[in-house]
Amino acid sequence: MTSCMTSSFDFGVGAQVFVRDASPTLPSPWPQGPSGIIVRSGGSALSGVWGKAAGRMWWVEFDEPQSNSDGSGPFSTAQVLEKYLELAPAVDFEN
Numbered sequence: 001m002t003s004c005m006t007s008s009f010d011f012g013v014g015a016q017v018f019v020r021d022a023s024p025t026l027p028s029p030w031p032q033g034p035s036g037i038i039v040r041s042g043g044s045a046l047s048g049v050w051g052k053a054a055g056r057m058w059w060v061e062f063d064e065p066q067s068n069s070d071g072s073g074p075f076s077t078a079q080v081l082e083k084y085l086e087l088a089p090a091v092d093f094e095n
Contacts (some may be wrong), residue, residue, distance in 0.1 A: 011058060013038055016088035019060065019080055028084045029069045035088065036062040042079040056082040 011017070015038045019030045042057030057079045065074030 010087055011038060011056075011082060011085060013040060017058075017060060018086045018088060019084050020086045022081075022083040026083070027069070030066055030078070030080070030084070031069050032066055034062045034064065034066045036060040038085075039077065054081060058082060058085065060085070 016035070017038060018033060018035050019028050020033060021027045037060065038058045039061045040059045042059050059077055060080045061077045062075070065076050066078070067073030068075070068078070
């Protein structure tokens with residue numbers, strides 16, 4: 001898998017994204033690797049007992065409803081940590 005480490009400045013409302021594993025040891029909570037579009041900022045998330053910052057979150061509207069890794073769903077939108085997002089390739093409209 002490719003690392004999804006991308007600067008926050010690359011993401012924003014309207015960006016088309018894929019949800020991917022952040023690393024081989026950090027699987028995505030969306031195992032089907034869905035695609036979608038960012039519809040709004042989700043703010044920042046805290047995790048763990050001490051509130052260690054988990055990263056920036058985005059609301060993603062999936063192209064097709066998705067179930068998460070614990071089997072809940074299907075969901076048409078969800079908050080997704082940025083570390084699981086990969087920008088879709090740019091489309092060349094000139095060709």
